[in-house]
Amino acid sequence: MRVHRTITVPRPLPVVVAYLADFGNAVHWDPGTISCVRTDSGPIRVGAAWRNVSEFNDRVTQLDYRLERMEPERLTFVGRNNQATATDDLTFAQYGGATTVTYRAEIVFHGWLRLVGPFVQRRFEKMANEVQTSLARELTAL
Incomplete structure (x- = not known):
């Protein structure tokens, strides 16, 4: 499942x-995130890690996130x-004093859960719309 918003x-x-870059801020802009806590210490750099607890499709799930790429524009x-x-x-x-953010999210299910992907795509799209709205609001308020 993939979504793309700008x-x-x-x-x-x-x-x-x-x-x-601080994925812990996801609690403010991702409506599905219940908590997102840094699990390592030091500066935020490639390899930094967070434990994210989210609700998706009426289920609570936990994922361990890692910052895989950190570039000035990605x-x-x-x-x-x-x-x-x-x-x-x-x-x-960046365009003048404004910044355009392109957000791409993908979830790949493992094992038998691969079968549910097509059935929850609509919910994933709805969540992406919610993220788009709340992310714009949060970033504008910085």
Whole structure:
């Protein structure tokens, strides 16, 4: 399952990237996230890790996320558990004082759960719409 959304906010690119590089902030912009806690210490860099507890399709699930890519204009987080692998890939572009964020999310189910993907795609799309709205609101308020 994949979704793709784009938003533009009136904030400079470095501010937006710094905020989103801390995946713990997902509790503020991802309506499905119940908690997201850093599980390592030190500066946020490739390899930084978080434990994310989310609700999706009326089920609570936990994924261990890792920052896989950190570039000035791109962040990629990969979350894993026994049932699924989730990838959140964010790219950024600055236009004047505004920043465009392109958010791509993918969930790959493992084992027999691969069969449910087509049945929950609509719910995944709805959640992406909610993320788009709340992410724009959060970033604008920075």
